[in-house]
Amino acid sequence: MKFQPVIGLEVHCQLKTDSKIFCGCSTKFGAEPNSQTCPVCLGMPGSLPVLNRKVVEFAIKAGLATNCSISHRSVFARKNYFYPDLPKGYQISQFEEPICRKGWLDIQVDGIEKRIGITRIHMEEDAGKLVHGDVAGLEEGSGVDLNRACTPLLEIVSEPDLRSSDEAVAYLKQLHRIVTWLGICDGNMEEGSFRCDANVSVMPLGSETFGTRAEIKNVNSFKFVKQAIEYEIQRQIDLIEDGGTVVQETRLFDPNSGRTRSMRGKEEAHDYRYFPDPDLVPLVIDADWVQRAHGELPELPEHKQQRFITEYGVTGYDAEVLTASRSLAEYFEECVAFHHNAKAVSNWIMGEVTRALNDSGTTIDACPVLPKTLADLLKLIDSGAISGKIAKTVFDEMWRSGKEPGAIVEEQGLLQVSDSGAIEAIIDEIMAANQGQVEEYRGGKEKVFGFFVGQVMKASKGKANPALVNELLLARLKG
Amino acid sequence: MELFDFTIHELHEKLITKEVSSVEATRSILARIEAVEPRVGSFITITPEQALADAEAADRRIAAGEADCLTGIPLALKDIFLTEGIRTTCASRILHNFIPPYSATSWEKLRERGAVLLGKLNQDEFAMGSSSESSAFGITRNPWDTTRIPGGSSGGSAAAIAARQATATLGTDTGGSIRQPSSHCGCVGLKPTYGRVSRYGVIAFASSLDQVGPLTRDVTDCAVMLGAVAGYDPKDSTSINAPVPDYRAALTGDVRGLTIGLPSEYFIAGLDPDVQKVMDEAIATYRGLGAEFVEISLPHTDYAVATYYLIATAEASSNLARYDGVRFGHRSEQAEGLIDMMTKSRSEGFGMEVKRRIMLGTYALSSGYYDAYYVKAQKVRTLIMRDFIQAFEGVDAILTPVAPTPAFKIGEMVNDPLQMYLSDIFTIPVNLAGTCALSVPAGFSADGLPIGLQLIGKPFGEETILRAAHAFERATVWHTKKAPL
Structure with missing residues (x-):
């Protein structure tokens, strides 16, 4: 049986704002652990979030650039789960009413253009991260670094419109180009500023009904996306062909082995108990704001x-x-x-x-x-x-010294010689010194012509106008 | 009269005329606290050193002629308000060791005016309760009858006023937590309109319902305190950017022509006869002052308690997730591994009632139940709001009892949470509607227990209900009575 893979991507991109999404702390990468925190991003009792306006502007721009409609009203929701790197015990995200909906991007694979739907784009805060044992002042055990907590993210969710790993990569690259182009994300995949989860399923070719999907986490380079999706497609096909069934689960990609492994099954799936965050009022974006953002788009x-x-x-x-x-x-x-x-x-x-x-x-x-x-x-x-040819030398000098090309040419006397008298004089000298080769050429061995060009250029230190050299040399040799 | 007996405005007069100093007043109150605290138990933390330092600073400010109406006034706060450098527990074991790195906006505002901090007051754990019996730091007793509860959750805030342990206090009100203890302890307590006072730095119980408000000896003090803490706070997205009126100027004493609504759903057969009697007398007093009464209907009242216990617990289950032993508060010493550490810390740190509400709220938000419970409750909440909007088309204020009975006995309802929940039946709808209401002393039961009346105002109609309460206070003597401690 032939199988058709079906793929949808969820991309998280970290927004390039100076401060976090719900507090004034810096978002700078690589600072001393917990040095960029305050009561709000530490989830201290009594602290309250205040939305960063810049994040909304960036989200609107991302939406417009991906042909989404911008919601007049959108609502922040709490996604509840426990983890030590999640200070409040919930992540502020958007759920039922995201800021952008129903967009698309065009991609090209092997010269064929295809339109990929974008389901939604929403704003949310990032979590912190756990550090195990290898930090100064922490001899054993685990620590929590909350510098990243509350940094702004956009989650961009595609429709399950992708049909191959190549299409997935093309879509991801296109999206990457757009968010970096807009200047809203630095696109750094190694630092996790642009990361991706892939939903993959397979169905018999020609079928209309999607198969059961697995969500693959932690695919953080274009290469890994391709690798992880291809591995997962093959795993599912093998499973089905061996008489098994694909189960809905979350799988983790291991870049070292190139394989995916089960992280948690459907039964262990979290019930996130989403509900509108009562600490934040609904976000209302009027047409003027959208218009302004539109005007600012490059x-x-x-x-x-x-x-x-x-x-x-x-x-x-x-x-x-x-x-x-x-x-x-x-x-x-x-x-x-x-x-x-x-x-x-x-x-x-x-x-x-x-x-x-x-x-x-x-x-x-x-x-x-x-x-x-x-x-x-x-x-x-x-x-x-x-x-x-000379220009390449000049370019290297420009790169090194920062000087103007004209100045370099003048200083080093690199001006091209287009004076036929001067070139003819050189030609005469070369011909006189190489009588043997002149005879060979005239005897029909035209390959020798190249030798003369080389000699003339060398004698002129590369400055002789090559076209003129050709023309004059030909005339002289033909005698 | 002792210094600890004075109201804010009386003490202020004495301070600015240099008749007494803030240090003297503060010493008087600290001595009073020491004398009666073993019988009342209003405080979780007393801060005498802080208080005297604050009082000295206040005296210098008064001497420099820069005194504000609250400069040098000894206050105490419900232990739900974050106070930088001073332990803040929310009456929970899970925060028994929590020293906040910042202060609540409302306390900051009082501090800027030169108020003196006496300490942190007892309450129900995480403000969940109506009796102040769920505190991890022991119960608070009603100064009028120490075999009875002071009400809750701001029980310490009300008891401290009645016991003369503070000139004024701050509390919070999520479903009646300022008004009900004010009624039970014979003080004035106001829950402002949602958004009127910043919630920043106030430990959250149910974010869409919580509101900060004052508990005071009389209505004038209430107006002064409200004026001091009200106002827009850029750190609280739900605070409203509207000018703060001069509430004290609204206290004209004149209620002629004021139309007051009496909701038929609140004056039901079976209302405690003492409460009924006090209400009847209050209505007569108002009539005598020239106010007019009309019967109104708030048809969705019956659903308020159920609606409240879905919304409040749902929000609480999420708000209390941050107490996981990772960054602050109680951490279990028995735990192995991260998840175990969080589970054990929470199991050991939270009390019964808090656990009960976390479970209720978690259930209401769970997949498959969310629409049936949380979403439906939000719809009913809208209907309840609409009840009030419609009622206020015809009236300036609404008068009701605060609680169905006077203060009950300690331990009487501990094992009957449902009955306890019903004791907030008259206060809860106001929080759901987001509007303002106050409790003002209106009489006593046959047993000598204070009974308050509730005046409900339009959104941002605090001036009207303060004016009405003030006129009532001037026409009656109830606020001058002292608890027999």
């Missing part, structure tokens, strides 16, 4: 990608690479604004700039060569002042 990646193709004539592939992040896309556009040869700008960003960034381990935001300076360099190439 041009979204998909739109920009399309526009790069139509407006600048770059290839589909180039447009996708250039819009991988908002900073990269902006770098490209800024550069094109100074120098209208989009193809050259695109080639240089995807070539030299990317290589240099990778070599030095920096990102485009910290690129020492600014778009304007890169444009200046490309202008020198296109005007024939320097060759493309």
